[in-house]
Structure formats: C-alpha cells, structure tokens
Amino acid sequence: MSKEGLIGRRQVLLGASLGALLTATGGVGPVQARVLPARTASVLSFHRDEPWLDKSGLGRPFHAPGGARGGAVLADLSDEALRRLNCFL
Amino acid sequence: MVDFTADPARRGFFSPQRHDAELLDCEVLGKLPPDLEGTFVRLGGEWYYPPSRPDDAPLHSDGYISAFRFKDGRVSFKGRYVRTARFKANLKAGRQLFGYYRNRFTDDPSVRDLDGTVSNTTPFVHAGKLFALKEDSLPHEIDPATLDTIGPWDFHGKYKSLTFSAHPKVDPLTGDMIAYGNEATGPASKDVFVYTIDKAGHVKHEARFEVPYVSVMHDIALTQKHIIFPFAGYVTSMERLQAGKVHWGWDRTKPSYIGILPRDGSGKEIRWFKGPERCMMHTFNAQTIGSKVILYAPFYDSNFFPFFPNVDGAPWDPTKAKAYVRRLTFDLNSKKDSWEEEVLFPTQIGDLGRIDPRYLTQANRYCYTGFADPTRPFDEARGGNLRGRVTNSYGRFDLTANKVDRYFAGDTHSLQECCFIPRSANAPEGDGYLIGVASNYAEMRSELIIADAQRLEEGDIARVILPFRAGPQVHGVWVRPDEIPAFPRAEGIDA
Numbered sequence: 144m145s146k147e148g149l150i151g152r153r154q155v156l157l158g159a160s161l162g163a164l165l166t167a168t169g170g171v172g173p174v175q176a177r178v179l180p181a182r183t184a185s186v187l188s189f190h191r192d193e194p195w196l197d198k199s200g201l202g203r204p205f206h207a208p209g210g211a212r213g214g215a216v217l218a219d220l221s222d223e224a225l226r227r228l229n230c231f232l
Numbered sequence: 233m234v235d236f237t238a239d240p241a242r243r244g245f246f247s248p249q250r251h252d253a254e255l256l257d258c259e260v261l262g263k264l265p266p267d268l269e270g271t272f273v274r275l276g277g278e279w280y281y282p283p284s285r286p287d288d289a290p291l292h293s294d295g296y297i298s299a300f301r302f303k304d305g306r307v308s309f310k311g312r313y314v315r316t317a318r319f320k321a322n323l324k325a326g327r328q329l330f331g332y333y334r335n336r337f338t339d340d341p342s343v344r345d346l347d348g349t350v351s352n353t354t355p356f357v358h359a360g361k362l363f364a365l366k367e368d369s370l371p372h373e374i375d376p377a378t379l380d381t382i383g384p385w386d387f388h389g390k391y392k393s394l395t396f397s398a399h400p401k402v403d404p405l406t407g408d409m410i411a412y413g414n415e416a417t418g419p420a421s422k423d424v425f426v427y428t429i430d431k432a433g434h435v436k437h438e439a440r441f442e443v444p445y446v447s448v449m450h451d452i453a454l455t456q457k458h459i460i461f462p463f464a465g466y467v468t469s470m471e472r473l474q475a476g477k478v479h480w481g482w483d484r485t486k487p488s489y490i491g492i493l494p495r496d497g498s499g500k501e502i503r504w505f506k507g508p509e510r511c512m513m514h515t516f517n518a519q520t521i522g523s524k525v526i527l528y529a530p531f532y533d534s535n536f537f538p539f540f541p542n543v544d545g546a547p548w549d550p551t552k553a554k555a556y557v558r559r560l561t562f563d564l565n566s567k568k569d570s571w572e573e574e575v576l577f578p579t580q581i582g583d584l585g586r587i588d589p590r591y592l593t594q595a596n597r598y599c600y601t602g603f604a605d606p607t608r609p610f611d612e613a614r615g616g617n618l619r620g621r622v623t624n625s626y627g628r629f630d631l632t633a634n635k636v637d638r639y640f641a642g643d644t645h646s647l648q649e650c651c652f653i654p655r656s657a658n659a660p661e662g663d664g665y666l667i668g669v670a671s672n673y674a675e676m677r678s679e680l681i682i683a684d685a686q687r688l689e690e691g692d693i694a695r696v697i698l699p700f701r702a703g704p705q706v707h708g709v710w711v712r713p714d715e716i717p718a719f720p721r722a723e724g725i726d727a
Contacts, residue, residue: 214616214644214673216244222550223538225621229246229290229704230537231584232622232646 234326236282244616245673248279249701253298255309256722262694264305265665265682267655270712271376271719272300272667272680274648275364276705277352280313281328285338289478289539292333294319295352295372296703297364297379299720300680300696307680307696308722311703314351314364314372315381321346333539334368334419334479347384353398354707357715358409359433361385365398367414367450376719390435393425394418398707399451399514404590407431410459410495414449419479420470422446426459426493441499444489448480453518453527456593459495460527461502462512464488466540481543482535484509490571492525492562505562505571511536511553516585516599517592523565528631530555530583530601555583557599557629579603579636582623584649584707588661598662599629600685602647608640615644615673622646626666628688639666639688641681644674648705652685662686667710669702670695678702 217225225232234250236242277293298311313319321343322329330348331338339348349369356363356371363371363385370384370391393413400411409429416423422445428437443449446468453460465488466480473479488510493502511532518527534552535542542548556579561572585601602623610619623646626639641647650668666685669678680696711719 214245214618214622216616217246217673218612218617218621222621223548226538226550226553227287227290228242230539231582231648231704231706 234281236279238282239286245671245676245701246704249703250278250280252313253309253311253700255698256725258300258307258309259697259699260307260694261697262682262692264302264307264694266305268302268653268665268682269304270302270653270710271716272302272651272708272710273355273357273362274298274300274669274702274705274708275314275352275355276648276703277350278313278703280319281322284328284330285332287539288331289333289537290704291352291537291539292330292350293352293704294322295350295364295366297355297374298702299379301719301722303725306725308720308725309696309698309702310379310720310722312379312381314374316349316351316372317347318343318350332476332478335473335477336419337473338476352706355709356400357709357711358400358402358429359431360716361433362711362716362719365396365400367398368395370394371396376716377721379720387427387429387433387435391427391429392416392438393423393427397450397452401452401454401592402589403454403456404592405456408436410452410454412449412452412459412461414443415446416440419473420446420468424449424461424499426499428495437496439493439497439499441491441493441502443491444504445486447486447489448513450512451514453515453529454495454593455518455520455525457495457520458518458525459493460515460518460525461491461493462488462515462527462529462531463490464507464510464512465535467543478540480537480540482537482540483543484534488512490527490560490562492564503564504569506569507560507571507573509534511555514583514585516557517587517594517596519593519595523563525562525564527560527562528599529558529560530581530585530599531558532583536583554580556581557585557601576631576634577629577636579627579629581627586650586652588652588654588664590654591661596661597630597632598652598685599631600626600650600652600666601629602626602650602668605638605640609643611643611674618646618673623648626650626668626683626688628662628666628685637688639681639683639691641670642672645670645672645679647671647681649707651708651710653710668708669705671701676701 279293295314329340351364351372354365362374373382373385393416395413412426416425422442426439447463448466449463488507516528532555538548581603605625606620628637648669654664678698681692682694683692
C-alpha cells in the first residue's frame with residue numbers, strides 16, 4: 144500500500160484541529176470549504192517529540208535542512224557494501 | 233574529467249571532498265582543558281580520482297594528513313593530501329592510473345615503475361620527524377609546519393627493507409623504535425626485516441627471517457624482552473597478482489601464526505606458535521613475565537575486510553567479522569607450539585585499540601577502543617538510519633576490575649579511532665583525555681570530541697567543530713610539544 148493511502152498523525156492532528164475549530168466557531172459548511180480544499184493553514188506535526196509547524200499548509204513532512212541526513216544513502220547499503228565503502232565506520 | 237557519480241554510495245557523508253583545508257581558531261563547544269597543548273595528527277584516505285576498479289579496497293585511497301593544533305586555549309585545523317609519487321602522477325594525467333590494491337600488474341604501464349604507495353595509514357613521530365606510514369613502502373616524511381610532503385625516508389640508507397610497517401613501536405623507556413618491513417624484498421616475498429632505530433633516528437640492529445606463509449603482518453607488539461609478530465588468514469602470491477586480483481585473499485584453512493623474537497636476537501631465534509582461524513590486525517600491548525609472554529589484542533574471529541575476498545569463493549560473512557578484547561598467553565618454557573586465548577569482555581568491539589603510550593611494553597590497566605552500542609539511539613530522521621551499524625561509543629576496558637566505562641557520541645554520530653592523552657608527564661595511568669573525531673551525519677560535519685578519560689559516562693567536555701567533513705581516518709597520534717613544537721604554524725596566530 145502506498146503511503147498516500149494511509150492516515151498519518153498529520154491527518155489525525157488536522158482532523159482534531161478542524162473539529163476544535165468547528166466547535167469553536169459553531170459552523171460547519173463554510174469553514175470546511177475554506178480549510179480543507181485549499182489547505183492554506185499551517186500544519187502541526189512532530190519531530191523528535193517536538194512540534195513542527197509547516198507554514199506552507201501543504202502538509203509536508205519534516206525534513207532536516209538541506210545537506211543533512213548524510214547517512215541516508217549509507218543506510219540503504221548492505222553490511223558488506225557499507226564496509227567496502229568505509230571499513231572503519 | 234573527474235566523475236564520481238558511478239558510485240551512488242559516494243553521494244552521502246563519504247562523498248569525496250578533494251580539497252586541502254585550513255581553519256584558524258576553530259569553533260569550540262564547551263571548554264578546552266587549559267593544560268592541553270600539542271597536536272592531534274590524523275591520517276586516512278580519500279579518493280582524489282575514482283578508483284579504476286569499483287570494488288577496489290578503500291585502503292587504496294589517497295593519503296590525507298590532518299592536524300588539530302592545540303595552543304594557548306585555541307585550536308586550529310589543517311589538512312593536506314599526501315603528495316606521493318602516485319598522487320602527482322594521477323594529477324598530471326587527470327585520471328586514476330593505478331589498478332587494484334597493491335597489484336602493480338593492474339596499473340597503467342606508464343606508472344608501473346613508480347612508487348605506488350598511497351601513504352594513508354598511520355601518522356608517526358620519531359627523532360623529531362613526522363611521517364605518514366603505509367605498509368607497502370618507505371615512510372613519507374611530512375613537514376610539520378606546513379604538512380607538505382618531503383618524500384620517502386630510509387634512515388640514512390641503513391633501512392634495507394622495501395617496505396615499512398604502519399605500526400612501529402617506540403619503547404617509552406629508551407626511545408628506541410622497533411620497525412619492520414613485511415614482504416621486505418618485493419610483493420609476495422616471505423622476507424621480514426626488523427630494525428631497532430635509536431632515539432636519534434639511526435639504525436642500530438637488524439634481524440631477518442622468513443614467514444611460514446606470506447600474509448598481512450599489519451601490527452606487532454613489544455615487551456621489554458620480545459617482539460611479537462601476529463599474522464593470519466590473508467594470502468597472496470605472484471600467481472594471484474599476475475591473475476589481476478586484489479593483493480590479498482582470505483584462506484580460512486590457514487592457521488594463525490604468532491612469532492616471538494628476542495629484541496636483540498637474530499632472525500634465526502624467532503619461535504613460531506600456531507592457532508585457529510583469526511583475523512589479527514592490531515594489538516593493545518604485551519609484557520614478558522618470567523617465561524610467559526602475555527599479549528592483549530582486539531583480534532577478529534575471521535576476515536574483517538569484505539574487499540579481500542575468500543579464496544574459496546564463499547561470500548563475506550559479517551557474523552564472523554567480530555572482534556573482542558583477547559588475552560593470549562605463550563609459555564616459552566613449554567614445547568607446545570600453541571597459545572592460550574581468553575576473551576576478557578563479551579562486548580563486540582572495533583579493533584582500532586589504544587593504550588596510554590607511556591605503558592607500552594609494561595603492565596597496564598586500561599585499553600581503549602570504539603564499539604557500536606545497539607542500545608543507544610540513532611536519529612533516523614536527521615542522520616539516516618545507521619542504528620547499530622556504526623561505532624557510536626568509546627570504551628575504557630579495565631583489565632583489573634573487569635569493567636567497561638562508556639562514552640556515547642550522540643544520536644547522529646559515529647566515531648573514528650580514539651587516542652589517549654596523559655594529563656601530564658607524571659599523571660597516573662588513565663588520568664588524561666580521550667579524544668577522537670566524530671562524524672555528524674545530520675550536520676554533514678566533523679567534530680573532534682575531548683572527554684575526561686576517567687569520566688567517560690559524563691560525556692565530552694569540549695567539541696571542536698569543523699564546518700565540513702574531516703574525512704575518513706585510519707589512525708591518529710597525539711604529539712607533545714617536546715616531540716615537535718606545536719604545529720603546523722598558523723598565519724595570524726603565530727609570530
């Protein structure tokens with residue numbers, strides 16, 4: 144199953160936030176129409192148990208700043224391939 | 233044109249950097265110990281041009297020497313590729329001219345008569361000179377002020393072996409250096425030449441012997457009376473080299489051997505002991521006590537290097553590439569040709585082990601080395617998932633109390649070889665600092681950590697931050713100002 148098909152923590156949090164918002168405003172239709180299709184509101188998620196606020200409203204997951212995650216390419220390697228690259232890792 | 237894209241693995245933390253570097257007055261997190269003055273010199277390898285064979289050994293990459301200089305409460309960094317004949321020939325051609333690891337038959341014909349060493353293993357200081365060592369050639373002398381390469385050194389013409397070990401030993405009581413050359417008369421030769429070189433740098437004794445079979449003899453151990461020569465498993469031959477293969481293969485049917493030679497003896501006096509399959513690369517220390525010789529070493533069960541393939545065609549087995557702190561006991565009064573071996577700690581370790589250098593040849597309490605602690609966290613989101621696969625801890629292995637003290641580098645870090653620095657010339661064993669370079673995979677940078685060797689569990693007391701990667705290290709050494717005054721000289725800081 145693709146990741147797109149799963150409901151993640153972000154969607155749950157978004158739903159909870161939306162519910163709270165609806166309760167607070169007392170309306171349903173107009174608010175839903177404004178928030179969901181355009182997704183312009185900030186999205187709250189968590190990284191290392193710290194809140195991560197994606198201000199783009201696109202629901203992008205957290206990624207460390209560019210140039211980081213230097214071990215990601217290495218993580219895909221087998222033990223043998225890793226040692227072939229650097230035997231004193 | 234230089235192009236590393238054929239190997240996707242080289243896009244990550246170990247992508248080549250290909251630059252010399254100098255950083256004056258480095259950023260420091262924490263507080264540097266005020267009594268720390270000297271230079272931490274590192275040597276390792278980075279490919280300046282891509283290897284001509286994609287499966288070649290990383291041990292064949294170009295030597296890169298670097299130095300962290302501690303002086304007046306500040307640290308400066310300098311790093312340079314070792315300008316070997318090979319490096320210069322490649323640079324002139326604009327491509328990799330050399331073939332498989334230490335197989336001259338696979339080199340471009342234009343460079344087959346050139347010294348092919350990459351000089352990438354151990355930085356070493358003796359008699360006021362700084363050297364870059366690699367076991368397939370003579371030492372390369374390095375200018376400590378600039379880290380420029382001066383060239384090969386043959387000890388006033390008195391050192392006759394064609395090769396020089398990456399692990400000579402200096403007797404702390406006399407200043408004598410015990411050095412040796414394996415494959416001393418050429419590739420696949422059984423000759424080993426051993427030298428005692430006095431503290432002024434002059435050869436004063438030579439012994440020659442042949443090994444039972446040609447193998448990697450990477451390190452030795454030294455006592456006040458004996459020199460200990462371990463080797464095992466790796467094999468080579470002229471037939472193998474002519475067939476165009478990498479220099480070493482692993483033959484698990486070969487016994488391990490350890491030779492014991494009286495320090496001032498002739499080659500005829502060497503006594504060989506035989507043991508089971510082991511991969512014997514590095515040692516901690518040794519002592520002669522009466523008729524017993526005791527060796528402490530971080531030997532592996534079997535082949536550690538996947539790029540030196542099994543000669544029977546079997547795949548490399550990572551479950552056998554495990555090292556432990558071992559004690560080997562030899563009884564010189566016995567007629568047996570075997571030794572007794574004990575595994576002293578259940579912790580699986582890396583074999584780049586160190587001790588307090590003042591205690592070489594004598595009884596010592598502590599051994600230091602790195603290991604991968606799988607119980608420690610690794611932040612996959614920030615570093616990539618390398619949990620349990622990289623050295624994230626240093627351990628102080630207490631041989632007396634049978635206890636391990638641990639330092640943890642962080643949840644996006646791995647650690648290179650550590651180095652112990654005594655707090656002062658007269659400090660008791662273990663009183664000092666444990667230092668080493670950490671790779672920070674989240675920030676794509678290197679950090680030199682400095683920890684109190686008696687308080688490893690408390691973490692480091694300072695980190696020197698490099699805003700770039702310092703590159704892979706094999707070995708490092710701490711150089712005191714009385715060995716060579718603090719170096720290299722730093723423009724704008726030094727008069």
